[in-house]
Amino acid sequence: MTLEKREDFNKENITVTSKRRIFNGFFKIDEVIVDHDCFDGGRFENVRREVIVKCDTVSILLYDPLRDELLFIRQLRVPLIEREERRSPWTIEIVAGTIDRDETPESIIIAEAEEEAGVEIKKLIPIYDYFPSTGGSPGKMYLYLGLCDLTNAGGLYGLEEESEDIEAFVISREAGFELLAKGMLDNGFTLIAMLWFQLHYRDYLGKPI
Structure with a gap:
């Protein structure tokens, strides 16, 4: 053939x-x-x-181009308890959500950014749409960069009825790149977003939203 x-x-x-x-x-x-x-x-x-x-998902890397800062969240991922090489099943990730209702990925991630990090997104930039696990699921991930003001961002968030316990924290872009270099951003959507961001952050750095 x-x-x-x-x-x-x-x-x-x-x-x-x-x-x-x-x-x-x-x-x-x-x-x-x-x-x-x-x-x-x-x-x-x-x-x-x-x-x-399972439902499609959507995630977003939150970036303040004037302060040159990124927002990440930390939360427990129970399946990682089984990984003996990991000291902790708490992971550092970007904000994400499930497309489990009749709304666009954009509207859902805007709501998730408020729910998980208390952040209002000023501008959405598409990064990639991709299939995270083609051998096991048809679920699709929609990935974005979100430009926002992180002046007062950070804190504890999550819905109690969904047993969500989320810490949102803000760090400099350089510190985010250091986390990436040390292998501390080890889940797929966060890794892809940060690798893309390394190539493109200069397009947004210092520019008003």
Whole structure:
């Protein structure tokens, strides 16, 4: 099979023979069985996969271009308790939220910035839309830079009814880059946002919002 033919693979090269919900908790899991064409011209049949069904998500790196400061949040991530190499399951992240209602990613992340950090976003700049875990879930992440005033930002936030315990804190851009260099920003959306920001911060530094 030629390279051109392989690149032309699409949903017509797959037959879904079975799909059923096998777990229906906060995360939902579907068992999907497919037949699909192979690169060598053959075909696999009855391939079983488990798909985690969850909402799309949105996250934002909050930056004050006049103060040259960034805002991060710190919170407990229970799954990381299982990682023996981590001393702590509390992580440093950027603000994020779940698109679990009929609103745009932009409107949801504006609300999340207020809820998790008490910050009003003045301007949204799209960074990337991407799929964080294509082997396990079709969920999509929408990633933004948010220009804002961080003069009085920071503190404790979160919704008690959702057992959220969030610390928001502001640091200089240089300190944020140091966290990145030391490997302390080790979750996907925060890492991608900061790597992008390293390349583009000069486009916003010192400019009024």
